[in-house]
Amino acid sequence: MLRHFVITTLLVLLAMPAFAIEHLRLATTTSTENSGLLAELLPPFEKANDCHIDVIAVGTGKALKLGETGDVDVVLVHARSKEDKFVAAGYGVDRRDVMYNDFVILGPKSDPAGIKGLKDAVAAMTRIALTQATFVSRGDDSGTNTRELQLWKAAGIKAEGDWYLEAGRGMGEVLTMADERRGYTLSDRGTYLAYRDKIDLGVMVEGDKRLFNPYGVIMVNPARHPHVKVKLARKFMDFLTSDTGRKLITGYRRGGEQLFYVAD
Incomplete structure (x- = not known):
């Protein structure tokens, strides 16, 4: 009797659909990861949308290449001339300004x-x-x-x-x-x-x-790559440019100093 109950229960569990967490693939620059910003920015979005963002942190050129080949859903990068070419060539859509900081030339004390x-x-x-x-x-x-x-x-x-x-x-x-x-x-x-x-x-x-160093977010063109997760990608872009996202960006500090500023 017990054995029959156990077998029946297992069969029911196996027949139930698996509700896997949805994944969004993000290609971004090493600066957003090295600065620690992503660790501050992504968890609230993941929790609110019951998803996980798979981050590939590389240089902007490589991030855009991943977008061209459809290996990611969204890119968050900082080279406006390359971003504009990416969109003009039909690889990306709906580019949005997200934030900015600046470049500095560093050197030794000597x-x-x-x-x-x-x-x-x-x-x-x-x-x-x-x-x-x-x-x-x-x-x-x-x-x-x-x-x-x-x-x-x-x-x-x-x-x-x-x-x-x-x-x-x-x-x-x-x-x-x-x-x-x-x-x-x-x-x-x-x-x-x-x-x-x-x-x-x-x-x-x-x-x-x-x-001057501006950052933009771009969704990979679903017309070229139908597997792009349009709804989740757009939710992520909306989040980055929302009041909540902007507060997280401007509130992120290291050593008491603000690292990024939101675009007007």
């Missing part, structure tokens, strides 16, 4: 290139190249790498040689490398603030309008 306090980022990059002071580049087609290359181009300099190191790594790892080599690097301010207590690099140059 400041061998003599750039500390300059307000012109291009002039600073020029001095670094002329003195052949060590510069560690992301070298990974990220948003930060894209901005760095724009600065070299504006300076009329082709960065190459023993002084110029292409890491092919995320922002956190590059900060560690630049610190170990007593070199300069370009970083988003959010990741720098998150790592500031772990490294001896300081802000050498800031405030140039060319260092």
Whole structure:
């Protein structure tokens, strides 16, 4: 009798549909993860929507490639020129401004290139190249790498040689490398603030309008990739730009300093 009851119960349980948690695939930059923002931002959304966000943190270029191939549902990145091309080519839809901070040129206290306090980022990059002071580049087609290359181009300099190191790594790892080599690097301010207590690099140059760093969120085009989870993706985008999302973004701090600001 008991055996019959157990078997019947198991058969009923096996016949019941499995209610798996829905997953949203997000490709984003290493800066949003390294800064600690995602750990603050994602759990409230996951809890409210009974879902899980699978994060792939890479450079902006790689994140957009994942969107092109339909390997993710949403991208959260920071290279506006690349984002616009992504949308114009039909790979993404409904781009929205989310937040911003700025880039800073970091360097060792010894400041061998003599750039500390300059307000012109291009002039600073020029001095670094002329003195052949060590510069560690992301070298990974990220948003930060894209901005760095724009600065070299504006300076009329082709960065190459023993002084110029292409890491092919995320922002956190590059900060560690630049610190170990007593070199300069370009970083988003959010990741720098998150790592500031772990490294001896300081802000050498800031405030140039060319260092403005906006972030945007884009849904992968479901017309190209029908498997994109449109409803959940749109809910996530709505969340990021909602009052709740904006408060979480502006309220996130490290060492008492605000890392990101919401777009108007």
